[in-house]
Every structure is written in structure tokens, then in C-alpha cells.
Amino acid sequence: MKILVGIKRVVDYNVRIRVKPDGSGVDTDGVKMSINPFDEIALEEALRIKEAGKAEEVIVVSIGGDECQQQLRTGLAMGADRAIQIQTDQALQPLAAAKALLKIVQQEQPGLVLLGKQAIDDDNNQTGQMLAALWGRPQATFASQVVLEDGTATVTREVDAGLETIAVDLPAVVTSDLRLNEPRFVKLPEIMKAKRKPLDVQPLADLGIESGHQLSVTRHAPPAQRARGVMVESAAELVSELKNRGLL
Amino acid sequence: MSEREVMEYDVIVVGAGPAGLACAMHLKQLNEALNVCVIEKAAEVGAHILSGAVIEPQALDDLLPGWRDHPPPICVPAEKDEFWLLSKTGRKRLPNPPQMNNHGNFIMSLGALCAWLAPQAEALGVDIFPGYAAADIRYTDTGAVGGVIIGDMGVAKDGSRKATYVEGIEIHAPVTVLAEGCRGHLSKRLIQRFELDKDCDPQTYGIGIKELWRVETGKARPGLIQHSIGWPLDRQTYGGSFIYHLDKDRVALGFITALDYRDARLSPFEAFQQFKHHPSIRPLLEGGEILSSGARAVVEGGYQSLPKTEMPGALLIGDAAGTLNVPKIKGTHQAVRGGMLAAAHLAQSLSSEGFDRKLRRSPVVAELKKVRNIRPGFNKGLWAGLRTAVIETVTGGRLPRTLSNHADHRMLKKLDDYSPPDRDWVERELPPRDRLASVYFAATDHEEDQPVHLKVADTDICISQCTEEYGNPCTRFCPAGVYEMVEDQSGRNLQINAANCVHCKTCDIKDPYQIIDWVTPEGGSGPNYQNL
Ligand SMILES: Cc1cc2nc3c(=O)[nH]c(=O)nc-3n(C[C@H](O)[C@H](O)[C@H](O)COP(=O)(O)OP(=O)(O)OC[C@H]3O[C@@H](n4cnc5c(N)ncnc54)[C@H](O)[C@@H]3O)c2cc1C
Ligand code: SF4
Numbered sequence: 001m002k003i004l005v006g007i008k009r010v011v012d013y014n015v016r017i018r019v020k021p022d023g024s025g026v027d028t029d030g031v032k033m034s035i036n037p038f039d040e041i042a043l044e045e046a047l048r049i050k051e052a053g054k055a056e057e058v059i060v061v062s063i064g065g066d067e068c069q070q071q072l073r074t075g076l077a078m079g080a081d082r083a084i085q086i087q088t089d090q091a092l093q094p095l096a097a098a099k100a101l102l103k104i105v106q107q108e109q110p111g112l113v114l115l116g117k118q119a120i121d122d123d124n125n126q127t128g129q130m131l132a133a134l135w136g137r138p139q140a141t142f143a144s145q146v147v148l149e150d151g152t153a154t155v156t157r158e159v160d161a162g163l164e165t166i167a168v169d170l171p172a173v174v175t176s177d178l179r180l181n182e183p184r185f186v187k188l189p190e191i192m193k194a195k196r197k198p199l200d201v202q203p204l205a206d207l208g209i210e211s212g213h214q215l216s217v218t219r220h221a222p223p224a225q226r227a228r229g230v231m232v233e234s235a236a237e238l239v240s241e242l243k244n245r246g247l248l
Numbered sequence: 249m250s251e252r253e254v255m256e257y258d259v260i261v262v263g264a265g266p267a268g269l270a271c272a273m274h275l276k277q278l279n280e281a282l283n284v285c286v287i288e289k290a291a292e293v294g295a296h297i298l299s300g301a302v303i304e305p306q307a308l309d310d311l312l313p314g315w316r317d318h319p320p321p322i323c324v325p326a327e328k329d330e331f332w333l334l335s336k337t338g339r340k341r342l343p344n345p346p347q348m349n350n351h352g353n354f355i356m357s358l359g360a361l362c363a364w365l366a367p368q369a370e371a372l373g374v375d376i377f378p379g380y381a382a383a384d385i386r387y388t389d390t391g392a393v394g395g396v397i398i399g400d401m402g403v404a405k406d407g408s409r410k411a412t413y414v415e416g417i418e419i420h421a422p423v424t425v426l427a428e429g430c431r432g433h434l435s436k437r438l439i440q441r442f443e444l445d446k447d448c449d450p451q452t453y454g455i456g457i458k459e460l461w462r463v464e465t466g467k468a469r470p471g472l473i474q475h476s477i478g479w480p481l482d483r484q485t486y487g488g489s490f491i492y493h494l495d496k497d498r499v500a501l502g503f504i505t506a507l508d509y510r511d512a513r514l515s516p517f518e519a520f521q522q523f524k525h526h527p528s529i530r531p532l533l534e535g536g537e538i539l540s541s542g543a544r545a546v547v548e549g550g551y552q553s554l555p556k557t558e559m560p561g562a563l564l565i566g567d568a569a570g571t572l573n574v575p576k577i578k579g580t581h582q583a584v585r586g587g588m589l590a591a592a593h594l595a596q597s598l599s600s601e602g603f604d605r606k607l608r609r610s611p612v613v614a615e616l617k618k619v620r621n622i623r624p625g626f627n628k629g630l631w632a633g634l635r636t637a638v639i640e641t642v643t644g645g646r647l648p649r650t651l652s653n654h655a656d657h658r659m660l661k662k663l664d665d666y667s668p669p670d671r672d673w674v675e676r677e678l679p680p681r682d683r684l685a686s687v688y689f690a691a692t693d694h695e696e697d698q699p700v701h702l703k704v705a706d707t708d709i710c711i712s713q714c715t716e717e718y719g720n721p722c723t724r725f726c727p728a729g730v731y732e733m734v735e736d737q738s739g740r741n742l743q744i745n746a747a748n749c750v751h752c753k754t755c756d757i758k759d760p761y762q763i764i765d766w767v768t769p770e771g772g773s774g775p776n777y778q779n780l
Contacts, residue, residue, distance in 0.1 A: 014693045030779040185401040185414045
């Protein structure tokens with residue numbers, strides 16, 4: 001069985017997100033970029049399934065400009081066998097991303113597609129669900145545990161009420177939640193090995209996908225700044241400050 | 249312990265700063281067949297680099313002819329120099345010292361420059377490994393340096409192995425080039441072990457704290473370079489500010505305080521924040537926002553403190569050796585030139601022998617010699633220093649005298665022996681409110697569950713002797729608020745908030761008892777500087 005894992009290049013979770021002064025988007029100038037953390041967890045899960053002897057090959061796929069090859073190489077260094085870049089300079093919205101991934105699914109015929117539950121840049125949480133629907137296969141989202149047996153995946157899902165366990169027939173789409181696993185550190189020699197692993201580049205247009213948008217973003221704005229606090233010396237002062245502000 | 253996995257290279261470079269990258273690139277330019285790797289503790293090249301930076305471009309011309317046609321992302325030609333003497337409420341324009349004439353230079357972000365160099369080095373065939381710390385030296389049977397040991401990953405705070413544990417590998421090579429920058433932790437060990445500093449003065453340092461701001465439209469004047477001395481420091485303390493105006497409404501500003509200061513009560517962080525509130529500076533910043541901030545020690549000892557730069561199996565280059573020109577506060581061109589010189593030397597023989605002599609005969613050291621007396625001239629205060637600076641500049645450093653340097657940590661006065669000047673500092677309003685708020689802009693990140701990377705040899709000294717004698721100056725000189733004295737049921741204790749550390753190395757330098765040892769944390773941890 002092959003496992004296909006989607007990884008997206010996003011602004012690192014440690015970086016303070018700053019909106020461009022003209023509101024046209026998020027400032028990524030000189031900003032550290034990483035694999036979306038949920039995708040890293042998805043890849044770790046795929047690698048563990050392979051190491052347990054339940055899959056033969058792990059393929060990482062990313063949609064983006066040539067910069068995202070950096071994240072694909074990291075995925076290869078973690079242990080993926082080969083990589084596919086769907087090349088485009090446009091930022092795709094979930095439906096277009098799902099359609100593009102579907103093309104790769106059709107090419108590769110994986111037994112399992114593992115994605116992050118959402119990307120931390122736009123928090124859409126849609127691509128996995130859309131891909132499953134387009135592909136006509138089951139989905140199990142927000143996975144905190146995945147057990148594969150006899151052509152089914154038993155997946156524990158993190159839902160609002162607690163945990164829910166479902167069984168889905170393979171092939172299926174599973175999206176990972178935070179507690180699924182803790183991704184591994186890359187050993188330095190693996191980086192060298194990753195340089196020699198295959199990385200296939202497929203232009204988005206060649207897949208017959210249009211990057212057109214269904215949604216249009218009108219403006220980006222940072223959250224309102226909190227006003228400066230005042231230190232009060234006594235309870236009496238606190239009361240009078242509150243009264244001044246019409247809060248009492 | 250198990251045998252560590254081994255990788256072999258012809259040359260290992262520790263540190264992807266300008267010195268290390270220039271050395272690695274030039275090695276490949278001279279001999280493509282050499283296997284060269286660069287180890288970098290930051291998660292990405294440039295993320296631990298903090299500089300001014302007004303850069304003299306000639307060394308870059310040598311390394312990368314044609315770079316001016318494809319400049320790095322932040323690169324503004326120097327337009328105008330201003331040099332000011334500040335008092336609390338006023339300022340006076342001073343004539344520009346010739347070292348500060350920046351005509352023909354460029355204002356850049358050194359972090360961005362290094363991030364821009366890295367892919368070019370890779371294109372030349374250099375293997376760069378960001379996110380891995382060179383944690384220790386590997387010695388050969390003869391006691392020579394034989395490579396480095398990469399730090400283990402996934403070790404818990406108590407030293408036990410977590411589920412994610414990965415043992416660091418060893419990298420072996422005939423030559424290791426230490427390009428760790430100012431106060432490199434492996435460089436420090438090697439200088440001690442091979443007594444590389446036995447024939448020179450002690451090294452001296454400063455602490456530079458910097459912020460990158462986006463100011464209100466129209467306030468930045470791209471290419472303007474402003475330096476100041478005087479307030480908020482007293483006349484006995486060497487230091488000053490820089491303000492470099494960039495494009496896109498950005499301004500880089502910072503303050504350097506020499507670490508030979510005497511006043512144990514001084515906080516260099518606070519001095520910088522005070523400077524920002526000077527009536528001539530504050531209007532520039534009001535209405536703007538901080539984009540990024542951080543701190544880094546600067547090496548100031550120059551010519552008389554330059555250690556021997558070779559030892560069996562290894563070389564020191566750049567600020568790890570101490571080639572920065574202090575009166576100019578420029579070390580980048582020196583680092584690049586020194587790195588290229590090391591490459592030229594190694595391309596001939598893959599042996600460290602003979603490098604030190606070549607360096608001392610090179611323009612790198614000639615430049616240091618010329619200005620050698622300027623910085624120590626300030627040991628007697630601001631006016632004496634300015635006087636020496638004029639004399640030494642006029643004579644081009646040819647007077648047959650060399651003033652000496654003293655170890656910074658010995659200069660701190662005990663509380664009882666020193667009455668601090670009346671600092672008369674102002675109430676602050678500009679961000680950041682405090683050091684914690686500042687660390688936020690450094691985006692520093694350390695996995696909490698890992699061994700504390702600030703090794704304090706004897707915390708009993710902190711609680712008793714240091715409290716009495718110096719009032720725990722670590723709680724003030726650390727720009728990130730890492731050290732705190734806390735009181736709980738068990739009494740007064742030193743608390744080390746290691747996760748906040750920005751790797752500036754000040755504590756390792758200034759601690760008066762020399763019991764703090766900065767070691768590399770898990771690779772990839774530390775600040776994530778953006779364009780500093
Ligand atoms: C506030 C300030 C202002 C300055 N202004 C200017 C200026 O205007 N113009 C100018 O030319 N110069 C300026 N300098 C000096 C200049 O920044 C330095 O001279 C220059 O950075 C030295 O380069 P380097 O390569 O030797 O070291 P660094 O630039 O310090 O690079 C060292 C690299 O090694 C890495 N490293 C260290 N130890 C290890 C380890 N054990 N394992 C793995 N990686 C490691 C570090 O993370 C870092 O990336 C300034 C410095 C400061 C602090
Ligand atoms: S702990 Fe030391 S190295 Fe870290 S930020 Fe503080 S002074 Fe600098």
C-alpha cells in the first residue's frame with residue numbers, strides 16, 4: 001500500500017504574524033517558513049505505519065512555488081520515499097487544492113491519504129473533507145489515533161464532546177489532530193540521503209486545474225490593540241478608576 | 249555509551265555567519281572537489297544573526313563579483329552620516345570621525361544577507377545544516393581537533409531520553425573552522441585548552457541590543473546613518489547608539505554598552521530603552537511599531553586581544569577570533585576577508601599550520617593594528633577617549649604605544665565600593681514595556697523540557713556571596729530576563745528562565761565569578777530573528 005501525505009509550507013508557528021500595512025495580506029518578508037505542524041504529524045503517522053510493515057511507500061506532495069521544495073526535502077529527510085511538487089505561484093483555496101490533490105491520488109492510487117486537519121495559515125479545515133468527497137471515498141477527520149487492519153482504518157477522532165471512534169474502509173482520507181503523535185527529529189545524515197531521493201515537479205496547469213478563487217478576501221486586519229493598563233495603589237483608587245470609565 | 253554515527257568531510261565550518269559562509273564558499277570556489285559542510289544552530293540561516301549593519305562592500309566584491317546586480321533583500325546605499333553627543337535633554341552635532349565615514353557602504357540586514365548567501369553556498373556544493381548545534385569538540389588520539397559532536401535531540405530536563413530522542417552524530421574532518429561569532433562556546437573551550445590567549449590581552453566585549461521598527465510613513469530617511477555617544481550612559485561607561493534608516497519605512501536602531509562597565513546596578517537593556525526616549529529620538533518612533541528585536545555581544549578587544557588563531561586541527565575566524573574593528577563597529581567585512589583567507593590557506597594543504605602568521609600579515613590585522621588604541625583610550629572616560637581617538641586617528645596608529653585591555657568581568661565594582669552616578673532616567677512609554685515584552689519580538693523558542701543550557705557551576709555563590717557583593721547583576725545584564733532571584737518556602741533561589749535566552753552570551757562574559765557557562769541548547773532552538 002502507498003500512503004500519500006499532503007504538506008503545506010506555512011509561516012512557522014513561532015513567528016509573530018504581522019499584517020502588511022496596506023492590509024493586502026500577511027507579511028512574509030524574512031519570515032521563517034515551516035511544514036504546517038498538522039501535516040508534519042500526518043507524515044509522522046504515515047512513517048510509523050510504514051515502519052510497522054503496513055505500507056510500502058510514503059509519498060509527500062505539496063502545492064506551491066519552488067520554495068516549497070524545501071519543505072518537501074524536510075519530509076524526505078524525515079523518511080518519505082519520494083516527493084511531488086504541484087507547481088504554482090498562486091495560493092490555492094481549499095477546493096482547488098483538493099482538486100489538484102485528487103489528480104495525484106488518481107495517478108498514484110494510494111491506499112490512504114493523510115493530511116493535516118487544517119493549515120495554520122488560513123485555518124480553513126476543508127481540503128481533506130473536499131478531497132474525500134471528490135474522490136468518493138470515506139473520510140475520518142481530527143484523528144488522534146489510527147489503527148489499520150484488513151482494509152479498514154479504525155480512527156479515534158477528537159470531537160467537541162470528547163472522543164469518537166469510527167471505522168472506515170480503505171482507501172480513505174484521514175486528517176490528523178495535534179495529539180496523534182509527536183513528530184521525530186531528523187538525523188543529520190538523513191538530510192544528505194534526502195537530497196538524492198526523487199522529487200517530481202508537475203505544473204498545476206498540466207494537471208488541468210485552474211487556480212481560480214471561489215472566495216475573495218477583501219481585507220486583512222490585526223486584532224485591536226489592548227489599551228495600556230493602569231496600576232492602582234488601593235481598592236478605593238480601583239473603584240474610582242472604574243467609575244471614571246463608566247464601568248461602575 | 250553507544251558509538252555515534254559518523255560523517256566525514258574535508259572541512260567542517262561551525263557557524264553560518266559571514267565568516268563561516270565566506271570560508272565555505274571560497275573553499276568550493278578554489279577547489280570544487282573539497283567536501284565542505286557548515287553547521288548552524290539556528291533553525292534557519294540568519295535567524296540567530298544580529299548586527300547593525302552598515303557594511304563595507306569590498307569584501308563581498310571579492311567573494312561574489314557581480315553581487316551588486318542581484319543585491320540581498322535589504323540593501324540601502326549609505327547617504328549621510330551624523331554623529332551626536334547627547335545630554336539628557338539636548339544634543340550637539342560632533343564632527344564625523346573618519347572611521348564613521350560610510351560613503352560607498354550599504355545598510356543591510358546581516359541576517360537577511362546570510363539567508364541570501366546560504367542558497368548560493370549550496371549551489372557551489374556546500375552542505376549547510378541549519379538546526380544543528382555543534383555541542384562539543386571531537387579530539388583525535390594525538391589531542392588535535394578532529395571534528396565536532398552534534399548535540400543530542402530529545403533529551404528531557406532531567407537528562408533522561410524522551411520518546412523522540414536522537415543521538416547527535418560525530419562529524420570528522422582534518423580541519424574544523426570555528427566561525428561561531430562573538431564568544432563562541434566551542435571557541436572559548438579551545439582558547440582555554442590550547443592556551444591560545446596566553447600572549448595577548450584578555451578579550452573585551454560589549455552588549456548590543458537592537459530593534460527593527462516600522463515608523464510612520466515619511467519619517468525614515470533611507471540611507472541616513474546616525475550614531476550617538478553620551479546620555480543615557482555616564483562618562484565612565486563606553487557605549488553609544490546607532491540608527492540606520494532603511495527603505496519601506498523601516499529603521500534599525502540599537503545601543504551598545506561596553507561590558508567593562510563598573511556599575512553592578514546598570515541594566516544595558518534599560519539604557520537602550522532610555523535612549524529611545526531622548527527628545528531627539530522619540531518622535532521618530534512614536535506611532536510606529538517594533539518588527540523584531542534581539543541582543544548580541546560584540547567583540548571589542550581588537551588587535552591586542554587577538555588570540556592565536558590556529559591550533560592542531562582547527563582555526564578561529566571572524567568574531568570567534570575577534571577581528572571586528574571597534575571604532576568603526578564593523579566586523580562583517582573583516583569576517584568575510586578572514587573567512588576567505590582561511591579558505592585560501594586550507595585549499596593549499598588542509599592543515600591549520602601557518603594560518604595565524606598569514607592572518608597577521610593580512611589587511612585584516614593591519615586594519616586592527618591601526619585603530620588599536622582608540623577603544624582602550626576610553627578606559628579613562630569619555631573625554632580622554634575622544635582625545636586619544638583624535639590623536640590615534642591623525643597619526644594613523646603609528647605612535648609606538650599599545651594601550652592594554654582588561655577582562656570585563658573584573659571591572660565590575662562591588663556595591664559597597666561604588667556609588668552609582670545619578671542616572672536621572674525618565675519614565676518610559678514606548679514599547680516594549682519590559683524585557684519579557686522584548687523577548688516576544690525575538691520570537692525565541694526553546695523546548696521547555698530540555699536540560700538548562702546555562703550552566704551555573706555553584707548557585708550557592710549566587711544566593712550568598714553575589715547577592716551581598718554585587719546584588720546579582722545577572723538579573724540586570726541579561727537582556728532577556730533569563731535570570732531571576734525568587735523567594736519560596738525553600739528560601740531565596742536563582743531561577744533560570746532558559747527558554748527566553750536569545751544567545752547573546754553576555755552572562756558568560758560579564759558574570760563576575762565566571763561561573764556561568766553558556767552551552768548550546770537543542771539544535772534549532774533560540775531566537776527567530778527577522779531581518780536583524
Ligand atoms: C549590535 C551590533 C551592531 C553591529 N553593527 C555592525 C555594522 O554596522 N557593520 C558591520 O560590519 N558589523 C557590525 N557588527 C558586527 C558584525 O555583526 C560581526 O562582526 C559579524 O556578525 C561577525 O561574523 P561571524 O561570522 O564571525 O559571526 P556571527 O555573525 O555571529 O555568526 C555566527 C553564527 O554561528 C552560529 N553558531 C555559533 N555557535 C555555534 C555552534 N556551536 N553550533 C552551530 N552554530 C553556531 C550562530 O548561530 C551564528 O549564526 C555589529 C554587531 C552587533 C552585535
Ligand atoms: S541568558 Fe545569557 S546568553 Fe541568554 S540572553 Fe541572557 S545574557 Fe544572553
